Amino acid sequence: MANTRFAYVKQFEQETVLMPDCWPLIRVDGRGFTGFSKVHGFRKPNEPLALGVMNAAAAHVMAQFDDIVLAYGHSDEYRKILSSVVSAFSAAYCFYWSGFYPNKPLRTLPTFDGRIVLYPRFEHVVDYFSWRHADCQFYAH
Numbered sequence: 001m002a003n004t005r006f007a008y009v010k011q012f013e014q015e016t017v018l019m020p021d022c023w024p025l026i027r028v029d030g031r032g033f034t035g036f037s038k039v040h041g042f043r044k045p046n047e048p049l050a051l052g053v054m055n056a057a058a059a060h061v062m063a064q065f066d067d068i069v070l071a072y073g074h075s076d077e078y079r080k081i082l083s084s085v086v087s088a089f090s091a092a093y094c095f096y097w098s099g100f101y102p103n104k105p106l107r108t109l110p111t112f113d114g115r116i117v118l119y120p121r122f123e124h125v126v127d128y129f130s131w132r133h134a135d136c137q138f139y140a141h
Helices: 009-013 033-041 048-062 078-100 122-139
Strands: 023-031 111-119
Touching: 023 078, 023 122, 048 078, 048 122, 078 111, 111 122
Parallel strands: none
Antiparallel strands: 023 111
8 A cells, every 4th residue: 555644544444354173164145136137037946057157157166266175056365265165156157157058148247245164174164065955955846
């Protein structure tokens, strides 16, 4: 930041540190995807090509971030890690779109948000994925 009278605002930034000995899970969610899905004519509950774009974006993120070992998807520095993952997912989603929808250009921009949750025990991680799987099954019918 330039050394001006406004430089004091930098002091409001805080470094966020993840708790040690926890399993961090990053969740990426589509923002406003109900509207995005309607605009692009997605079939419910699971548009196969739309899921393909999501999977391609997730695979791209996993290739860029070696520490990510598993991605599970359905429906749609701590802060630096989170923003990097969500940004990479958003960019990859747009990049791979035309490969799945060659005759359907994007009409609105897809956006995603994300969160990191720390689970202190591996059993919690297993339960998290069990919950997401149950949620997927519930909304798939």
